Amino acid sequence: MTLWNQLLLGSINLSVCLILEISVLVFCSAVLNRLSAGFAKPYKPWQVGLMLVVAIFIILGGHTVQIWIWSAAFVLVGALGDWNTAVYFSLTTYTTLGYGDVVLGPALRIFAAFGAVTGLFAFGISTAFLVSAMGRLFSLNGEAHSVKD
Numbered sequence: 001m002t003l004w005n006q007l008l009l010g011s012i013n014l015s016v017c018l019i020l021e022i023s024v025l026v027f028c029s030a031v032l033n034r035l036s037a038g039f040a041k042p043y044k045p046w047q048v049g050l051m052l053v054v055a056i057f058i059i060l061g062g063h064t065v066q067i068w069i070w071s072a073a074f075v076l077v078g079a080l081g082d083w084n085t086a087v088y089f090s091l092t093t094y095t096t097l098g099y100g101d102v103v104l105g106p107a108l109r110i111f112a113a114f115g116a117v118t119g120l121f122a123f124g125i126s127t128a129f130l131v132s133a134m135g136r137l138f139s140l141n142g143e144a145h146s147v148k149d
Contacts, residue, residue, distance in 0.1 A: 001107050010114030017066040017118045024062030025129045043141045059126045070115045079108045094119035
C-alpha cells in the first residue's frame with residue numbers, strides 16, 4: 001500500500017471511529033440524564049455508582065466497536081489473514097500497548113499507527129467525558145467543595 005493510500009485509509013478509519021466515539025458519548029449523556037431524572041436529590045451512593053457503571057459500560061462498548069472496525073480494516077486490506085490475529089493486533093495497537101509479537105510490514109506501518117492514534121483520541125475524549133459527567137453529578141448533588149489554601 002502506498003504512503004498516500006495508508007494516509008487516506010487511516011484518516012478515513014480514524015474519522016469513522018471518532019464520529020462513533022462522539023455519538024456514543026452523546027448517547028451516554030442522554031442515558032445518564034434520563035437515569036438521573038428518576039432519582040431524587042441528593043443522590044444515594046448506589047445511584048451515583050449505578051450511573052458511573054452505566055457510563056463505563058456504554059463507553060466500553062464504543063471502544064470495543066472501534067477495535068472491531070480496525071480489525072475489519074486490517075483483514076480487508078490483507079494486512080492480517082485471520083480475525084483472531086486482527087482483533088489481537090487491533091487491541092494492542094488501539095491501547096498503544098504494542099507487544100510487538102505481531103507486526104506489519106513497511107507497506108502498512110503508517111496505516112496501523114492510525115489505530116494507535118484512534119485509541120489515544122478515544123481514551124482521552126472518554127476520560128474527559130467521565131470526569132465532566134461525574135463532576136456535574138457531584139455538583140448537582142451538592143457535594144462540590146472548593147479547595148482552600
